[in-house]
Amino acid sequence: MQFDSMDPTPGPGEGEDGPPSAPDARTQLLDAASAIMRGGDIDDVSLSELSRRSGLNSALVKYYFGNKAGLLRALIDREWSVRVQAMEVLLARDYDPETKLRIHMAQVVENFFRTPYTHRLLLRLIRESAPAEAQRLAGSYLKPMFAAYETLVAQGVAAGVFRPVDPQLFYFTVIGAADRFFTAQLVLRYCSDTDVLDEALRDRYRAHLDEFVVAGILVPRG
Numbered sequence: 546m547q548f549d550s551m552d553p554t555p556g557p558g559e560g561e562d563g564p565p566s567a568p569d570a571r572t573q574l575l576d577a578a579s580a581i582m583r584g585g586d587i588d589d590v591s592l593s594e595l596s597r598r599s600g601l602n603s604a605l606v607k608y609y610f611g612n613k614a615g616l617l618r619a620l621i622d623r624e625w626s627v628r629v630q631a632m633e634v635l636l637a638r639d640y641d642p643e644t645k646l647r648i649h650m651a652q653v654v655e656n657f658f659r660t661p662y663t664h665r666l667l668l669r670l671i672r673e674s675a676p677a678e679a680q681r682l683a684g685s686y687l688k689p690m691f692a693a694y695e696t697l698v699a700q701g702v703a704a705g706v707f708r709p710v711d712p713q714l715f716y717f718t719v720i721g722a723a724d725r726f727f728t729a730q731l732v733l734r735y736c737s738d739t740d741v742l743d744e745a746l747r748d749r750y751r752a753h754l755d756e757f758v759v760a761g762i763l764v765p766r767g
Contacts, residue, residue, distance in 0.1 A: 571609045573599045575620050582662040586728055588669055589617075618670060618678075624663045625686040628656060632693045642701035646759055649697070653723050654751040658742065661727035664720060691716060698762075707762050719758060726750055 577599035578590045592603040592613060610616040631652060635645055656663070667686060671679045694712040701707025727742060 570601055570605055571619075573601060574606060574609065574616060575623060577601075578616060578620055579624075579660060579662075582666070583660060586661065588662045588666040614670075614673075617666060618674075618682075621663065621667050621670060621682065621686070624656075624660055625667065628652075629686060629689045629693075632690065636693060636696055636700075641706070642697060642704050643706050643759070643763065645697060646701070646707075646762070647755060650719065650754055650759055651751055653719060654747060654754065657723040657727040658744075658747045661724075661742075664724050665728070701762070706764055708764055710762055715762065719754075722754060722758060 574595065577595055581590045581594055581598055582588060590613070592606060595606065595616075596603040606613060606616050610619055632649065635648060635652075638645065640648070667682060671682050671687075674682065691713055694716045698707055698710060698712040698715060702709050733742075
């Protein structure tokens, strides 16, 4: 699933010979940046590699995003808007808290499998941005997730199925576990027989987190 949170604004005097259609070219640039960072296990892109991968002139980065930092912010807005929305929808569903948590854990693993760079990139942008932009990013994406974990943990405690853990620390446990694994290609390359994070390994890790993280917050049965 992809979500484009920034409507393109046509440039002055743009005509038939102007830049390519804004949604198409803009999306191509974002998709290419995402593929580069995922494939390289990095949280940055070079404009030359972006041009080569997208097949577009790198000058279009300035046209659509202002600069490379604007491109990275747009990519974060696209990816994190979907995550926050999915969490809001999940919390509103008429599921028991344990089911909600297991669904969320599966979503977290899938998100990091598809775009393993997004959490690192978000933190990097917050650290390197001007205070107003840093506050916007944190307020739009981190604070809603913290609040969602508070709600989910509270629902589980009230239902008698979760232990009363600190929801913010639980957030760091869940996100940290996924983040470190899906940015571990170098560890796998030199300490294992593969560095390919494929669907089979994703599914094994999802089951592993279910067994340890989800089970760890449940009130012991019997």
